Amino acid sequence: MSKTNEKLPDLLAEAVLKGSSPVPQGLVKVDGINYSKPEATDMKASDLINSMKKMGFQASTLGEACEIVDKMRSWRGKHIDELEEYDRKGSFDENGYQKTTIFIGYTSNLISSGLRETLRFLVQHNMVSAIVSTAGGIEEDLIKCLAPTYLGDFTLSGSTLRDQGMNRIGNLLVPNDNYCKFEEWIIPIFDKMLEEQEEYVAKHGKDCLDANTDVDSPIWTPSKMIDRLGKEINDESSVMYWAHKNKIPVFCPSITDGSIGDMLFFHTFKASPKQLRVDIVSDIRKINSWSMEASRAGMIILGGGLIKHHIANACLMRNGADYAVYINTGQEFDGSDAGARPDEAISWGKIKVGAKSVKVYCDATVVFPLIVAATFANGKPLLKPEETD
Structure with a gap:
């Protein structure tokens, strides 16, 4: 006959069934969404996240x-x-x-993705105060006004895509032609910016390059350059357009680390011996001052x-x-x-x-x-x- 009332060994009782201390007041019980309730059908985002x-x-x-x-x-x-x-x-x-004062920062891949439209909404409606982005976050926004980015696949062969003139960003594809269109669009703008810079230097002397305190001067900083590009693109689908329109500064200390840097490099040959000057020191003063104020x-x-x-x-x-x-x-x-x-x-x-x-x-x-x-x-x-x- 089996022993139905056999005592559990003390070791097991201590190891497995150790008693709990009293549950602290204020702890929230884990709970999830009850999709059987009518209010769980096709919920709004705010209700979903609250749940x-x-x-x-x-x-x-x-x-x-x-x-x-x-x-x-x-x-x-x-x-x-x-x-x-x-x-x-x-x-x-x-x-x-x-x-x-709300600072929003994002990397370039997010502008390459469809998150661009979400970011544009925030800037269009003045919901953020200042932006910090990488160079790709600037140029990909502008390039999308000239030609689309496409959905691809993470597993596509790099060598095959190279032969096809296609660039992969995760599971996104950007044709090389997009960057050719970008070059055609931006180089004439750089020409005009250089012309304005040289006219200003001729009027105020070369020392003005070392004392860039005039907010409206064409002695360029990354944020001034980006503002100008936002103005020139003149496209309401663009984050940079709305940043210009709403006077939201866009900071990019890495402005040369991308296609914009390539275009600035190409422009040095076209404009030689003259070249655009971009002052990053004025921008670090500007963003830090925004924060301090x-x-x-x-x-x-x-x-x-x-x-x-x-x-x-x-x-x-x-x-x-x-x-x-x-x-x-x-x-x-x-x-x-x-x-x-x-x-x-x-x-x-x-x-x-x-x-x-x-x-x-x-x-x-x-x-x-x-x-x-x-x-x-x-x-x-x-x-x-x-x-x-």
Whole structure:
């Protein structure tokens, strides 16, 4: 006969069935979406993300990112009339109240993708204050106004594509002809910019090249050059067009690291012995000053590398950003800035201690459209001031 009341060995009881301490107050129960409920049918983005907040993993960080973005864009400070004249700096809303200066940074592959249209929406509607991009993030936006980028496949043969004059960006394809069209478009603009530069130098002397303080002078900086290209493209599908239209500065310290750099290189031969001068020092002063003057500063970083650090380092000049949302797939085991979590930036003073920050580990093309749909584009009133702190 079997023993039905045999005692469980003490070792097993201790190892497997160890009792729990009392559950701390305030812990949230893991929960997901009940698709059986009528309200779960064809949900709005904001409702979907709200339902994902308790799922755990990156679903929960996505929800947290949306909360931070909403706080970032909703914060309001004093009215401009309440401030002394020397304090009337930073960003103000249409009613004259201080608002968060929002820096958005993105890498070139995201403009090559269909995320370009999401970014254009933000710039078109003045929802961000300043942009930092790589050179590819500038030129690919302009090139798309001249010729399309196509969907391909990650597995296409590089040697075959080379023979076909096709360039692969992940699973996207860009014909070489697109860059030929870009050259035809941009070189005459460089000619005109050089002409304006030389006329200015002739009038003010060569010393003006070493003291570029005149905002309207044709002594070019990357941001001035990009603004000019946005003006010249004159195409409402372009992010750069709307940046020019809305006077949103676009910073690109790596302006020569791409097709624009190729075109500047080609232009040195065409224009020799003269050449365009591009002053990067004036732009670092400009972006750092924007950060220092901000009443509050927020960072939305899509990707990593130069764009991430350039914004974070600007925020260091004001002792850190007040809000930060990172979206990338980088890991920090190799010590890279791209993979670093917000906590590392806090150690440098690039994000304030106590600031609202999160990193979402995901491809930005997957989650950023959801974030924008649930926040900037949700059509709902902004949070009340007391809800943003």
